[in-house]
Amino acid sequence: MKKIAIASGKGGTGKTTLSLMLSQLLSKDKKVRLLDSDVENPDCHLLLDVVEQKSREINVFKPLIDLEKCTFCGKCQEVCEFNCLLVMPKDVMYFKELCHPCRGCLLVCPEGAISEGERKVGYLHTGKINENFYFDYAIMDVGEARANPLIEELKEGIVGDEDYVIIDAPPGANCPMVEAVRDSDYTVLVTEPTPFGLYDLKIAVGVLGELGLKCGIVINRSEEDDGIIEDYAESAGLEIIAKIPFSREFASLYSKGIIEENFFPGLADDLLEFFS
Structure with a gap:
């Protein structure tokens, strides 16, 4: 089993797009479990036709004091x-x-005088798309401050017979992101070729370095300005795994809830070659 985390230094870089595309590609002939660990704002389920879904509460310890x-x-x-x-x-x-x-x-x-109680912090939803593609996500209750307990519960649902576990990590480089990626075999950092994208990418690379985790880069909305990311990747010794070209047509399909994993044939080939 390979655990692949898809992360980013900031929101809106295309992390969820890549997670869905990669899961769909790999599940054609392998067993895949996709975990949406952005428990504050999960959205993978909005773009998937989930069947046989089950839901339950997530509870954490609370001290009861007599x-x-x-x-x-x-x-x-x-x-x-x-x-x-x-x-x-x-x-x-x-x-x-x-x-x-x-x-x-x-x-x-x-x-x-202290006994064990519990309190609800959110919900866990588990389901599948087809016989090869399983999908779980958790959503945190409004007003809760800590996402980590829900991410921990979500990851406990990994059965062990999957060929791939794809973890769509929370955006940023904070505690929830660390919890999501910390035991992954490889982390993909999705970025965009802008000064803001580069700044947040460097922060995320630094966090993964502290954790001792291997990582590579996918450039989203790739155009003629990719050099800003390519120069950094070369200096940092990081591999650019693939590029997702800028496409208004693809963005239009995405806005309608359609993820076409073969929309960019070269991208699909690059992803399958790297992760197979």
Whole structure:
């Protein structure tokens, strides 16, 4: 099984477009699972005909504090590195936005005043497109602050018998992006040949370097200005895997929810040759 993450330093570069095209191409003769890990704004499902879909809640740990047992010693507050608990003389406040559900408070309470509860943070949707193409995505509840627990739950759905897992990562180079790509075999960074595209590409390359992950570049909306990306790729020792030409016709089809993986024959050949 190969895990391929599709990421970008910013939104709107064509990351989802490439994820869908690559998944469709590879699933012609291989088993593929596409994960849309942009849990704050998933959109792959809008462009796919998903069948046999199942949905369930995603819940995370929440400490339940019995104030009758609590002696307000403060050990739970001390162990929490993210300050999600505030122990006062006669009460304990819990800040769900800060909680990284590690259960440390549960372990250190000497009075057994903390028990395990849970709270809903979103939904997980699983389904398939055809016998070779499976698709999962998660969507975070409004008001939730942390995407990582949903991405972790989403990735737990990888069965292990897939030939390819394609992970459409969240945009940017932040914690959700790191969670999405951190155990991938290869990460494709989609960029555009503009100064803004180059700036964000450099940030994403730096993050992947810190993680020790291999990566390459796909240039979207490729025209005569590709040199700005090509020069950087050469200096950084990065491979340009493929280029997606600028096409108003392709953009028009995309706006209607149509992804034609063979619209650019040369692109399809380049992608299949690189990832096969």
